[in-house]
Amino acid sequence: MIIAIDGPAASGKGTLGKRLAKHYGYRHLDTGVIYRAVAKAMLDAGADLSNEMLAVSAALELDPEKFGNPALKTQQVGDAASVVSAIPKVREVLLNFQRQFAADPPGAVLDGRDIGTVICPHADVKIFVVADPRVRARRRTLEARARGEDADEAAVLADILKRDERDQNRPVAPLKPAPDAHLLDNSNLDIEAGVRAAIDIVEAVRAGRQRV
Ligand SMILES: Nc1ncnc2c1ncn2[C@@H]1O[C@H](COP(=O)(O)OP(=O)(O)O)[C@@H](O)[C@H]1O
Numbered sequence: 001m002i003i004a005i006d007g008p009a010a011s012g013k014g015t016l017g018k019r020l021a022k023h024y025g026y027r028h029l030d031t032g033v034i035y036r037a038v039a040k041a042m043l044d045a046g047a048d049l050s051n052e053m054l055a056v057s058a059a060l061e062l063d064p065e066k067f068g069n070p071a072l073k074t075q076q077v078g079d080a081a082s083v084v085s086a087i088p089k090v091r092e093v094l095l096n097f098q099r100q101f102a103a104d105p106p107g108a109v110l111d112g113r114d115i116g117t118v119i120c121p122h123a124d125v126k127i128f129v130v131a132d133p134r135v136r137a138r139r140r141t142l143e144a145r146a147r148g149e150d151a152d153e154a155a156v157l158a159d160i161l162k163r164d165e166r167d168q169n170r171p172v173a174p175l176k177p178a179p180d181a182h183l184l185d186n187s188n189l190d191i192e193a194g195v196r197a198a199i200d201i202v203e204a205v206r207a208g209r210q211r212v
């Protein structure tokens with residue numbers, strides 16, 4: 001089974017993805033870290049983020065072993081990721097890795113922006129997670145502060161809105177729900193309630209299949 005989770009910045013995709021994968025015994029891929037890793041390589045090299053050739057070679061040289069690097073989590077890297085991720089050739093290079101991850105047994109949960117629309121259009125279950133931008137900014141700010149960063153909530157909100165705008169309006173693989181995605185509004189749910197709501201969606205889809 002493939003579970004696709006998409007949604008805007010800090011909506012809770014990764015948290016749900018990790019918990020769903022644990023619940024079902026599947027592997028989990030936070031696809032945002034892939035674009036963040038490309039962006040970090042560009043920033044480290046002092047490269048212009050719109051340099052297609054350098055971005056493509058950074059994407060080709062990615063090392064999945066480094067996806068856990070905490071330095072990928074920063075706002076600066078997230079911002080840069082939304083610039084490099086708009087380059088169609090970068091997305092093309094990263095497509096097979098994601099599809100292969102999804103196809104390997106026993107099952108997989110992928111979260112990102114275009115999982116249900118482009119990477120896994122035939123996913124068994126698609127969830128589109130949303131939450132009020134102010135709630136998302138609050139949660140992301142608390143997360144950054146817990147890491148010891150000096151985060152300003154208004155600046156985090158502005159960053160989230162700017163990134164959503166860029167991700168929604170790019171010509172290739174824009175952030176949007178697949179027509180068959182189930183909407184999950186995380187604004188007023190704590191993590192446990194969100195996980196339960198996501199499991200309920202998966203179970204309802206499975207039950208519907210068995211009846212057919
Ligand atoms: N339902 C929730 N209630 C409270 N905090 C949440 C909830 N879901 C996620 N969070 C927190 O919000 C932040 C962003 O969640 P995350 O899963 O990283 O979002 P995304 O992957 O969409 O960027 C994290 O600090 C996470 O612990």
Ligand SMILES: Nc1ccn([C@@H]2O[C@H](COP(=O)(O)OP(=O)(O)O)[C@@H](O)[C@H]2O)c(=O)n1
Nearest residue numbers: 009010031032033035081082085112113114
């Ligand atoms: N499948 C994906 C995942 C992320 N991205 C890009 O990568 C950036 C960082 O993604 P992320 O999921 O780590 O961001 P957060 O929601 O965690 O803040 C996004 O703003 C997108 O521009 C993408 O284009 N496609």
